[in-house]
Amino acid sequence: MANIQVHLHAKDISSLSGQTLVVFTKPGSAKDSAAKITHAETSKALSTALEDKILTGASSEVLSFREARFLGFRNVISVGLGAEAKLNHEVVRQAAASLCKEAKAMKTTEIFVHLDGITGNKSHLAEYTQAFVEGLQLCSYNFDELKTNDKKKVDGLQVHLITKLAKDKNIQAAFNEGTILATCTNFAKRLGDMPGNLMTPTILANEAIAAAKGTSLKVSAWDLKRIEKEKMGGLLGVARGSAEEPRFIVMEYKGAAASKKPIAFVGKGLTFDTGGISIKPSGKMEEMKYDMCGGAAVIGTMLAISQLKLKINVVAFVPATENMPGSRATKPGDVHTARNGKTFEVNNTDAEGRLILADALAYASEQKPQLIIDTATLTGAMVVALGNVHTGYFTRNASFKNKIEKAAQQSGELVWNMPLTDQHVKDMKGTFADLSNTSSAAGAGSSTAAAFLEQFVDADIPWAHFDIAGTGWACGNRLNYCSPKGATGVMVRTFVEIAKQYA
Numbered sequence: 001m002a003n004i005q006v007h008l009h010a011k012d013i014s015s016l017s018g019q020t021l022v023v024f025t026k027p028g029s030a031k032d033s034a035a036k037i038t039h040a041e042t043s044k045a046l047s048t049a050l051e052d053k054i055l056t057g058a059s060s061e062v063l064s065f066r067e068a069r070f071l072g073f074r075n076v077i078s079v080g081l082g083a084e085a086k087l088n089h090e091v092v093r094q095a096a097a098s099l100c101k102e103a104k105a106m107k108t109t110e111i112f113v114h115l116d117g118i119t120g121n122k123s124h125l126a127e128y129t130q131a132f133v134e135g136l137q138l139c140s141y142n143f144d145e146l147k148t149n150d151k152k153k154v155d156g157l158q159v160h161l162i163t164k165l166a167k168d169k170n171i172q173a174a175f176n177e178g179t180i181l182a183t184c185t186n187f188a189k190r191l192g193d194m195p196g197n198l199m200t201p202t203i204l205a206n207e208a209i210a211a212a213k214g215t216s217l218k219v220s221a222w223d224l225k226r227i228e229k230e231k232m233g234g235l236l237g238v239a240r241g242s243a244e245e246p247r248f249i250v251m252e253y254k255g256a257a258a259s260k261k262p263i264a265f266v267g268k269g270l271t272f273d274t275g276g277i278s279i280k281p282s283g284k285m286e287e288m289k290y291d292m293c294g295g296a297a298v299i300g301t302m303l304a305i306s307q308l309k310l311k312i313n314v315v316a317f318v319p320a321t322e323n324m325p326g327s328r329a330t331k332p333g334d335v336h337t338a339r340n341g342k343t344f345e346v347n348n349t350d351a352e353g354r355l356i357l358a359d360a361l362a363y364a365s366e367q368k369p370q371l372i373i374d375t376a377t378l379t380g381a382m383v384v385a386l387g388n389v390h391t392g393y394f395t396r397n398a399s400f401k402n403k404i405e406k407a408a409q410q411s412g413e414l415v416w417n418m419p420l421t422d423q424h425v426k427d428m429k430g431t432f433a434d435l436s437n438t439s440s441a442a443g444a445g446s447s448t449a450a451a452f453l454e455q456f457v458d459a460d461i462p463w464a465h466f467d468i469a470g471t472g473w474a475c476g477n478r479l480n481y482c483s484p485k486g487a488t489g490v491m492v493r494t495f496v497e498i499a500k501q502y503a
């Protein structure tokens with residue numbers, strides 16, 4: 001999957017030898033030269049490129065100098081970081097991804113990175129070390145396990161990060177955290193990239209159970225009988241049309257005293273969404289294998305929290321099913337009863353995510369957590385509103401909103417607060433049941449979907465809903481550490497940051 005190994009060394013790079021040296025560049029001042037090479041000695045080796053102004057130090061500018069034969073290295077790669085004033089962890093993350101792509105294109109198998117060149121500031125170096133590892137590991141993800149012909153054994157890329165601070169506890173912790181976050185994000189991506197026939201509700205549950213082996217996570221999956229017993233009418237109503245049994249995945253992590261209230265995550269695990277009887281058009285329907293990316297993000301988050309050994313208690317719930325138009329499928333107009341006793345009419349069977357989340361949110365509320373976070377590829381309207389740039393989130397809790405904004409700034413994932421008001425709630429009133437799963441008003445489809453979800457969350461529990469319909473996959477056009485067509489694993493990094501605030 002990720003054919004890369006990253007190591008951290010406390011050495012002087014000038015004393016090392018190997019295949020490829022990596023140095024950083026920043027734009028220079030007009031009077032000395034076009035660019036500044038942060039490893040001063042290397043300026044000599046790249047002097048022609050500097051004179052010719054090929055090197056500019058622009059952010060993510062990557063130039064390789066093959067057979068440069070400088071110091072003990074055969075090749076040199078220069079990686080631009082852009083202007084000092086604009087340097088931040090996202091710039092570093094993207095620079096690392098650009099480097100990873102170049103190293104692969106060059107077919108070099110061993111690179112030595114002059115990490116100290118990024119910044120001389122010790123506390124920034126920790127932050128940037130984490131971002132650099134994330135960029136490398138995220139970019140190295142490759143979903144090729146279903147291809148038989150181009151599986152030529154390529155040697156993995158060995159990356160050596162060289163810094164005189166490699167023994168520093170903060171640098172080591174940052175390195176470790178970056179590795180865990182990226183690995184768990186890549187884990188979520190793989191679940192999303194698997195096609196529907198190979199990622200059924202049962203397989204998704206088994207993957208979560210298998211991944212938790214040997215960790216302190218407790219994972220179980222309820223089968224159809226248990227889900228019936230638990231009166232999850234939303235999940236059952238959606239699953240009716242499919243020959244595949246649904247699953248309700250339950251994950252538990254205990255990192256604090258039993259008396260401490262847990263935080264709860266809920267993720268939409270819709271392993272394939274045909275739309276059901278309100279069937280979707282066939283164009284691009286194959287993309288609906290990604291409709292379980294909310295569930296995948298929650299599973300990835302739980303794995304990361306357990307590996308980071310955060311001192312909190314966490315529970316997570318992933319309702320998993322297919323949405324198929326089988327002969328027993330829910331029909332438009334059918335009325336079902338959710339776990340909390342509320343009835344809803346299904347006026348469009350394609351608005352199914354909110355129905356399976358309804359039961360999961362009601363169940364999560366019963367656990368009396370400190371807060372509930374859910375995430376889902378919930379609405380096409382979200383894609384229209386924000387594209388694949390920001391994840392839209394909804395919450396009516398002001399202090400929770402601040403925590404979310406702070407977490408997203410830490411993680412580098414972009415989020416945008418969306419409106420959720422009593423007006424939206426009114427739009428979801430049913431004609432023949434308590435609620436309708438479609439809005440009686442035109443527009444604001446993401447807000448009305450959120451308003452439906454809100455009806456299943458205990459009013460005393462702070463709650464936020466993240467709609468990743470736009471950001472869950474195919475973000476390669478703007479994030480070079482994401483594959484152009486594949487799943488992104490979005491929200492794992494931010495959710496871990498939120499969780500850390502409760503530790």
Ligand code: BES
Nearest residue numbers: 348350351352353377378379380381469
């Ligand atoms: N899984 C889709 C939402 C979706 C659409 C995600 C496009 C990613 C890209 C969801 O189940 C759905 O079909 N929602 C409907 C709701 C509508 C019928 C009220 C939608 O958004 O069209």
Ligand code: MG
Nearest residue numbers: 273350351352
């Ligand atoms: Mg749908």
Ligand code: ZN
Nearest residue numbers: 270273291353
């Ligand atoms: Zn869906």
